[in-house]
Amino acid sequence: MPCREWQQSGGGRASGHYPDNPHKVTKWESDTRTTVAPVEALRYLGTDFKWLLYGDDDVAMFWPGLLRALKDLDPEDPYYISDNYWVFWPKGVGGTLQPDQLRCIPCTLDTEATKCVWHQGYRYTDPGFELRNDKMFQFNMYNGDWPKVAKEAAEAVAGTGCDEKCRLRLDNVASCHTNGAQMQDFAGSGRSVHGMLRIMSEYTELTSPGGLNELVKGLKLPRV
Numbered sequence: 001m002p003c004r005e006w007q008q009s010g011g012g013r014a015s016g017h018y019p020d021n022p023h024k025v026t027k028w029e030s031d032t033r034t035t036v037a038p039v040e041a042l043r044y045l046g047t048d049f050k051w052l053l054y055g056d057d058d059v060a061m062f063w064p065g066l067l068r069a070l071k072d073l074d075p076e077d078p079y080y081i082s083d084n085y086w087v088f089w090p091k092g093v094g095g096t097l098q099p100d101q102l103r104c105i106p107c108t109l110d111t112e113a114t115k116c117v118w119h120q121g122y123r124y125t126d127p128g129f130e131l132r133n134d135k136m137f138q139f140n141m142y143n144g145d146w147p148k149v150a151k152e153a154a155e156a157v158a159g160t161g162c163d164e165k166c167r168l169r170l171d172n173v174a175s176c177h178t179n180g181a182q183m184q185d186f187a188g189s190g191r192s193v194h195g196m197l198r199i200m201s202e203y204t205e206l207t208s209p210g211g212l213n214e215l216v217k218g219l220k221l222p223r224v
Helices: 031-045 063-070 112-119 146-158 164-172 186-207 211-217
Strands: 007-010 013-015 059-061 175-177
Touching: 059 186, 063 164, 063 211, 146 164, 146 175, 146 186, 164 186, 186 211
Parallel strands: none
Antiparallel strands: 007 013, 059 175
16 A cells, blocks of 8 residues: 655655554564655655665764765665664664674675675675774664764864764764654653754864765766
8 A cells, every 4th residue: 555645845855654554464563664665755756866865753864974874885786775783782672683694895786796695685785884993883873872972072062072983983973763762751852852963063064174065075976
C-alpha cells in the first residue's frame, strides 16, 4: 500500500503517512513503515538527487560530517552507507551488535571483491572512519549522548577543554540519536536539542572558513 498523498510543507519539504503493520510479523509494528520509507521517498523525489539521507525523526544530522563521509564516494555506485551496524549498543537500548559481519570499505563495483560481497546480500558500505580512529562511529559517534555533543562544541567555540580527539569527533560526526522516546518534556528537550544544533553550527562556521558550500564542492559529481 503506497503512502497517502504527500503534503507540501514549504522549503522543498513534504510529509506523508504510512500506517503501522497490523500484523505482528516483526518485533515492531512500525517496521514495515521503516522499510518502505526510502522507497516512498524515491517515488516522490524521482531520481534527481545524488544521495538519499535516511534516519529516524529523532536523529540529529550534521552536514559537515555527512559531507566529509561522502566526499570521496561516487554517487553513481549503489552504496548503502552506515557504520552503525557494528556499533556497540548499551543494554536496554536495542539493536544488534554484528562485529564480525562482512562489510565493504569504500570501493566501487569495479572491484571483484565488492561484487562478490554485494551479490551475497551484504549491502552495507562502511565509510571506514572508525577503523582508522578507534571506536569513533560517524553515524552514532556519541552513542545517543547528544548533551555531550553540545558540551564539546561549546568548549571548542570558547577555546577551552576540547582537545584534538574532541575536535576530530566534532568534525566527523554525521548523526546522533536524541532518544526522543525517552524525553519526558518535549518542549524543554526540543529547546535543548535546538541549542545543540545551534552551537554545532557556530563550530562549523568557526572551523570551516568556506562553510558547507566548500564541503559541497568537494562532493563527486555523477558520471555523464
